[in-house]
Every structure is written in structure tokens, then in C-alpha cells.
Amino acid sequence: MIAASREPHQPDPTSPEPRAWQRELAEAVTDPGELLDLVGLDREPWLAAARRAATLFPLRVPRPYVARMRRGDANDPLLRQVLPLAEEFAPQPPSFVADPVGDLAVAAHPGVLRKYRGRALLVTTGACAVHCRYCFRREFPYGEQLASTGHWAAAVAALRADTDAREVLLSGGDPLSLATHKLAELTTQLATMPHVERLRIHTRQPIVLPSRVDEALVSWLASLRWPTTIVLHVNHAQELDGPTIEALARLRATRAHLLNQSVLLRGVNDDAATLAALSVALHAAGVLPYYLHGLDPVRGSAHFDVPDDEARRLHEALIRELPGYLVPRLVREVPGAPSKVSISSVGTARTG
Numbered sequence: 001m002i003a004a005s006r007e008p009h010q011p012d013p014t015s016p017e018p019r020a021w022q023r024e025l026a027e028a029v030t031d032p033g034e035l036l037d038l039v040g041l042d043r044e045p046w047l048a049a050a051r052r053a054a055t056l057f058p059l060r061v062p063r064p065y066v067a068r069m070r071r072g073d074a075n076d077p078l079l080r081q082v083l084p085l086a087e088e089f090a091p092q093p094p095s096f097v098a099d100p101v102g103d104l105a106v107a108a109h110p111g112v113l114r115k116y117r118g119r120a121l122l123v124t125t126g127a128c129a130v131h132c133r134y135c136f137r138r139e140f141p142y143g144e145q146l147a148s149t150g151h152w153a154a155a156v157a158a159l160r161a162d163t164d165a166r167e168v169l170l171s172g173g174d175p176l177s178l179a180t181h182k183l184a185e186l187t188t189q190l191a192t193m194p195h196v197e198r199l200r201i202h203t204r205q206p207i208v209l210p211s212r213v214d215e216a217l218v219s220w221l222a223s224l225r226w227p228t229t230i231v232l233h234v235n236h237a238q239e240l241d242g243p244t245i246e247a248l249a250r251l252r253a254t255r256a257h258l259l260n261q262s263v264l265l266r267g268v269n270d271d272a273a274t275l276a277a278l279s280v281a282l283h284a285a286g287v288l289p290y291y292l293h294g295l296d297p298v299r300g301s302a303h304f305d306v307p308d309d310e311a312r313r314l315h316e317a318l319i320r321e322l323p324g325y326l327v328p329r330l331v332r333e334v335p336g337a338p339s340k341v342s343i344s345s346v347g348t349a350r351t352g
């Protein structure tokens with residue numbers, strides 16, 4: 001399986017850092033039976049299907065995230081994001097494919113995705129602290145496309161030559177899966193490129209593993225010479241508990257801008273009250289909503305899909321309910337488009 005090429009989550013013995021978060025990362029729940037036990041659900045009828053679906057894309061969920069799930073509730077919105085279900089191997093509509101956003105076509109250099117003007121996205125690592133079942137990169141061949149393994153120098157050279165890349169996005173996988181000293185190595189090289197004016201980090205780690213926002217990370221962020229934007233990934237207000245909110249406060253103290261992107265997911269956040277509560281909770285934690293993404297039609301995720309016309313109605317309800325700055329832009333990724341595309345302008349509902 002391609003997903004099996006993801007990097008193992010072993011603590012790095014050469015790392016000079018305190019490694020509390022690396023231990024927590026390594027101790028994540030990977031066995032579907034254990035996850036069911038922890039949330040107080042019977043193994044029937046979930047376990048056999050979960051084991052089978054986990055062979056398509058392994059289960060992985062950090063324990064602090066499991067602790068935020070409601071016990072005994074199979075419909076818990078956090079559990080639903082990580083528990084492999086039988087629906088994943090049900091026949092998929094033909095529009096649900098392995099590479100729905102056309103990433104393989106735009107990987108000009110290993111590890112560098114060059115889709116939009118002025119912005120270069122670095123696929124720093126394939127590793128994530130959590131495996132989200134709807135992830136559009138669940139089948140991404142990270143082995144060939146990582147900036148960090150073997151290709152780090154090539155990716156840096158490509159960015160150096162690419163003087164149109166005013167903004168560099170660290171993405172993955174989750175870039176904060178890398179040790180902070182590795183991230184610092186990279187930004188030291190980026191700092192020698194005069195055309196790089198902004199740095200952006202796309203990460204879910206502060207949400208699912210708040211211990212990741214430790215002193216080393218915070219001092220690295222505070223030392224960067226660029227205005228830095230951190231785009232988090234929260235789908236439901238229940239993901240914001242005490243430790244997470246404290247981690248976000250530590251990030252804010254580095255003067256980084258904090259934004260959030262969510263994915264609109266059937267059974268997780270597909271109603272206006274849930275989405276409004278998310279925006280309000282994010283704001284209280286110092287984070288502004290950025291994007292609400294329509295699901296990328298990756299194979300195995302069709303049960304999360306919300307049709308575009310329903311998405312538009314939810315978005316209109318949010319616009320009526322909230323101040324403009326708390327309404328995320330409703331977008332989807334369309335292969336070949338010069339930017340994310342607003343779903344309100346997509347026009348006809350998607351087929352399939």
C-alpha cells in the first residue's frame with residue numbers, strides 16, 4: 001500500500017530537543033480494537049470493517065484527541081473523522097479517484113507543488129499525527145514526492161531558482177511532524193532567498209497533539225524573519241479543548257497570524273449551527289476562519305460528501321448568522337484552476 005510508505009513515528013534519537021511530543025506521537029492509537037475500547041464502543045459491528053479499511057489507510061490518532069471524544073457515541077464528530085468504516089471500501093462514484101486535486105501533475109520538482117501564482121507548496125513530509133479518513137492525500141505517493149528525504153537539497157534549489165515564489169508554504173503530510181531543528185535548517189536556507197517574502201505553515205498538529213507547541217517550536221517561530229501565517233485545520237468546536245486553546249495562545253504569542261481551514265464533512269459538521277459554533281470558538285481562541293473546503297473526491301471518502309447545492313445553503317445560513325470575518329470562504333480545489341474555486345460560482349451541482 002502507498003500509505004504504508006509514510007514515515008514511521010519513532011522519536012529521533014539524534015534530536016537535541018525535549019521529546020515529550022515525539023513520545024506522544026509514537027504512542028498514538030493505531031489499533032482499531034483499542035480505539036473502540038477507549039471510547040467505550042462495542043467491537044461489534046465496527047471492528048472487522050475498521051480492521052479491513054485500516055489496510056487501505058492505517059488508523060492513527062493521538063491519545064489527547066481520543067480524550068475529547070464522547071464515550072459510547074459512534075456518531076461522535078471526532079471519532080467519525082478517524083475511525084475506518086466499511087463505507088470506505090463500498091463502490092465509489094466514478095468521480096472519486098486516487099489523486100482528486102491533480103497534485104501529481106503539478107509536482108514540477110520532487111517535493112515542490114507549484115499550482116498558484118506567487119506561491120510554492122513544499123511537501124515536507126508524509127507523516128501526520130492523525131490520519132483523517134477523508135484526507136485527499138490518503139493515496140499520495142509520498143515516497144517519491146517528499147522534500148525532506150533525499151530531495152531536501154533539490155527542493156531548496158528549485159525554490160531558489162523560482163523567483164516568482166514570494167510565499168513558501170510548508171505542508172505535507174504535517175510539517176510539524178518534523179523535528180524543530182529540521183524545520184530550522186530549512187528556514188535558514190529559505191532566509192538566504194531574497195524573493196521569499198512570506199512563510200506559511202499548514203498544520204493540524206497543534207489541534208490533535210497540543211504538546212507539539214513546545215518551547216523549541218515557539219522560539220523557532222518567533223525567530224523567523226517573515227510575517228508568518230499558520231493555517232490550522234479544525235472541523236468541529238469539540239476539537240478545541242483546554243490544552244488546545246493554550247497551544248493556540250502560545251502560537252499567537254509568536255506574532256504569527258492564525259487562520260483555520262475546515263472540510264465540510266457529512267456527519268461531522270454538516271449543519272449551520274455546528275459551523276457557526278466552530279467559527280465562534282475559533283475566534284475566541286484567536287483564530288479566524290479562512291476556508292471551508294468541499295470534500296476532495298478521493299477514493300474511499302464518498303460517505304463524507306455533501307452536495308454543492310446543500311453546501312451553498314449552509315454557507316448562506318452562516319452569512320446571515322455571523323459577521324463577515326467569521327464566515328470562511330466555501331471553496332473546492334479544481335485541477336488546473338488558477339486558484340481555489342468558490343463553490344457558489346461552480347454553478348451546476350457536481351455529478352456523482
Ligand SMILES: *Cc1c(COP(=O)(O)O)cnc(C)c1O
Nearest residue numbers: 113114115116119120121169340
Ligand atoms: C491550496 C494550495 C495553495 C494555497 O492556496 P491559497 O488560496 O493561497 O490558500 C498553494 N499551493 C497549492 C499546491 C495548494 O494546493
Ligand code: SF4
Nearest residue numbers: 128131132135173204
Ligand atoms: S492532518 Fe491533513 S494531511 Fe494529515 S491526514 Fe489529516 S487531512 Fe490529511
